[in-house]
Amino acid sequence: MSSRHYLFPDDGEPLRLSKRLVEGLIFGKDALPQYAGTRQKVASIMLEMEGAKPQRILSAQGAYFVFDATGDIRRGLTRSAGDILNAAYSPSEANGTVVSLHSKLTKKRAEEEHRWTVGKNELDRIAADIWPKSSSDRLKSVQGVSAKRPPLTFDARLALDEATGDLWKIAHAIDELKEPSLKGFAYEARTRGEAFPEHRHLYQAIAQMADERLEIVRRRRVGKGVWYAVVDVIMWDDNRVGTNVGRYHEECSGKQAAVVAARKLLAEHAGDFAENITVEAEVLTDLEWHERLKSVGD
Structure with a gap:
């Protein structure tokens, strides 16, 4: 399977959104300032593939991207996830069998x-666009602000995988050490x-x-x-794979305050x-907190 994403502006032709751009928007590494302060319709398409060739459309989901003043969508995504989560798990009637009218209306509003329905x-x-009969069928692509990364060739990917396959052992070994040993x-x-000297950069x-x-x-x-109190709301699927649907934090002075x-x-x-859905809490030093932001997106 493969996914495609399309933006449907109010005026003009739809536009393609690359997977790299969508991931960059989600994790705050890219932005679309040309849509700053607007609410845009986006369609996410799942395709059945045979090799590199798309065979048929399996599903289509419509959502809204809400862009802030800089063209960032993260605040809009956080609000959307919170509203849909609250609507999906709003309380039912006391008898446990009939969902209240208020609950139905809340879900409908959310x-x-x-969300919007992708029509015919x-x-x-x-x-x-997926199966063009002429060059005019091809849609133009939206350009973000982040620099386009160079292509990763097969040889480069193979070399990188071989060179970094056991990097996790380094962090694991360092994490096991006490203060005197770390020094x-x-x-x-x-x-x-x-x-x-031929390996000096690696040793450094x-x-x-x-040191860190x-x-x-x-x-x-x-x-x-500086410490941070952090609470994560995590939704788990049937395979026990978790998706973070909410993160709340508070900056504190000292560990006990956190x-x-x-x-x-x-x-x-x-x-x-x-x-x-689980609700999990932890306390982090400011160093750990900022490292967490780098790894999962703000």
Whole structure:
């Protein structure tokens, strides 16, 4: 299977959204300033493939992208996910068998505000782009603001996979060390980098990793400085694969204040808990928090 994405502006022809651009928008690495301050219809298409050739459209889902003043969609996505989640798990009547009229109306409003139905006209235009009969059938692509990355050749991908296959072992080994060992590890790594200049950049990198881990361990021991209380709302599918549908945080002064704030956030969002949704809390140093933002998107 493969997915395609299309933007349907109020005026003009639909436009293609590349997978790279959509992922960049979702994780805050790209933006569309040309649509700043607007609400745009986007269709996500799932295709059945045979090799590299699309065979048929399996499904089509319409959603709205709400762009802020800079062309960023993350706030709109967070609001959309929260509204749909709250509507999907709104309380039923006390007898447990009849869903209240209020619940039905809430779900209907959430769907109308954040979803739209991809009709025959839209599907016909998308199909013409996927299986063009002439050059005019091809739709133009939307351009984001991030630089286009160079193509990754098969040889480059193979070399990168081979070179980085066991990188996880480095972080795992460093995470197991205590403070005195981390100091010795970083010093020795830099010393070996001087002795083996052909690998000095690699030794410098693992020494820096040890330095960062040492600072986190020290801050966790001392408990002072800037800390963050974090609560994640995670939806789990049948295969126990989780999707983060909500993240709430509060900046605090010191670890104990972060623990108190985490308890408060847990209480505030306990209503999001459901059969397939967990509400999880943790406290992080500012170093861990900023690293978390880099890895999963703000």
